[in-house]
Amino acid sequence: MKRLPFIAGNWKMNKTVEESLDLVRGLKVSLQGIEDVEVAIAPPFTALYPVSQELKGSSIHLASQNLFWEEKGAFTGEISPMMLKEIHCQYAIIGHSERRQYFGETDETVNRRIKAALRYDLKVIFCIGETLNEREEGKTFSVIERQVEGGLKGLGEKEARDIVIAYEPVWAIGTGKTATPQQAQEAHRFIRQKIERLYSGGISEGIRIQYGGSVTPENSKGLMNQEDIDGALVGGASLNAESFSRIVRFKEI
Ligand code: 13P
Numbered sequence: 001m002k003r004l005p006f007i008a009g010n011w012k013m014n015k016t017v018e019e020s021l022d023l024v025r026g027l028k029v030s031l032q033g034i035e036d037v038e039v040a041i042a043p044p045f046t047a048l049y050p051v052s053q054e055l056k057g058s059s060i061h062l063a064s065q066n067l068f069w070e071e072k073g074a075f076t077g078e079i080s081p082m083m084l085k086e087i088h089c090q091y092a093i094i095g096h097s098e099r100r101q102y103f104g105e106t107d108e109t110v111n112r113r114i115k116a117a118l119r120y121d122l123k124v125i126f127c128i129g130e131t132l133n134e135r136e137e138g139k140t141f142s143v144i145e146r147q148v149e150g151g152l153k154g155l156g157e158k159e160a161r162d163i164v165i166a167y168e169p170v171w172a173i174g175t176g177k178t179a180t181p182q183q184a185q186e187a188h189r190f191i192r193q194k195i196e197r198l199y200s201g202g203i204s205e206g207i208r209i210q211y212g213g214s215v216t217p218e219n220s221k222g223l224m225n226q227e228d229i230d231g232a233l234v235g236g237a238s239l240n241a242e243s244f245s246r247i248v249r250f251k252e253i
Contacts, residue, residue: 003206003207003208003230004036004037004038004208004230005036005037005038005208005224005230005231005250006037006038006039006040006164006208006210006230006231007037007038007039007040007210007231007232007234007244007247007248007250008039008040008041008042008063008091008093008125008166008210008231008232008233008234008238009039009040009041009042009234009235009238009239009244010042010063010065010093010096010212010233010234010235010238011041011042011043011044011065011238011239012044012065012098012235013044014044014239015043015044015047015239016046016047017046017047017050020043020044020047020050020051021047021050021051021054023239023240023241024041024043024051024054024055024060025054026241026242027039027041027060027241027244027245028054028055028058028060029241030241030242030244030245031060031245031248034059034248034249035059036251037248037249037251038061038231039059039060039061039248040060040061040062040063040090040091040125041060041061041062041063041238042062042063042064042065042091042093043062044065045064045065045079048062048064048084048087048089049087052087052088052089055088061090061091062087062088062089062090062091063089063090063091063092063093063125064079064084064089064091064092064093064122065092065093065096066079066092066093066094066096066099066113067079067080067081067084067092067094067113067116067117067122068080068081068113068116069081069112069113069115069116070116080116081116081117081119081120081122082120084120084122085120085121085122089122090122090123091122091123091124091125091164092113092117092122092123092124092125093124093125093127093166093233094110094113094114094117094124094125094126094127094151095110095113095114095126095127095128095147095151096127096168097127097129097131097168097170097173098173101170106150107146107147107149107150107151107153108150110126110147110150110151111150111151111152111153111154114126114151114152114155114163115154115155115159118155118159118162118163123162123163123164124162124163124164125164125165125166125210125233126151126152126163126164126165126166127165127166127168127212127233128144128147128148128151128165128166128167128168128191129144129147129166129167129168129169129170129173129212129213130143130144130169130170130171131143131170131171132170132171135169135171140169140187141187141190144167144187144190144191144194145190145194148165148191148194148195148198149194149198152198157199157200157201157203160195160198160199160203160207161203161206163207164207164208164209164210164231165191165195165207165208165209165210166209166210166211166212166233167184167187167188167191167209167210167211167212168211168212168213168233169183169187169213170213171213172212172213172214173212173213173214173235174214174235174236175213175214176214177213177214178213178214178215178216178219178223179211179213181222181223181225181226181229182226184211184223184226184229185226185227185228185229188209188211188226188228188229189227189228191209191228192204192207192209192228195207208230208231209228209229209230209231210229210230210231210232210233211223211229211231211232211233212232212233212234212235214236215232215233215234215235215237215247216237216243216247217237217243217246217247217250217253220232220246220247220250220253221250221251221253224250224251232247234247
């Protein structure tokens, strides 16, 4: 089965509203005519609404970087899936390692957020990945397996169809130390096999698995050429229209 490549830009805590709009305007020009790759961007919360207005009529999808699982109420500082849906977000990034590392996110809270997103018809970019310590201790696969099981707990086949998995080894994020295409492929294959054990109905063949961690225009093609790598979740290189669009146009390199 042919899976549509999916490149997403995670802007993290970068860009004011004005800077976000500048970048989106640049992307609309540099990504014109792109049809065979799905593209999404995840600006910070303050910029989501203005960016959604700027994206009207464009094929670039909008993603949030997180969400809370309740619809509304006394949850100071949180944003609900309903609010994101209202401003035309199509995706939510959930379980990013920075959320796990700095903000106490666990497999269980990731699972609650994923369920809430799907309830509101938001598709999910579900992030997993091992730390350097875990890799060096030979625990990469057991960590990934635990994260996949925990994050997807209680989700049926229908829900699994709205999930994209992002494999982001923590040691490769923001470090310039990209996983080699072979290292990434090995982990992606393992994840797909795990999905195959969890779901039937062609889910494992159809599910897209992005790689994340120091993706650049220079290394994107080699990664994307791997059988089980279906896209990229890009941090630093997504903050600039030229480098992000070169990654999206990996086929032309
Ligand atoms: P970098 O591309 O900056 O390494 O970040 C990757 C990432 O965390 C995307 O979510």
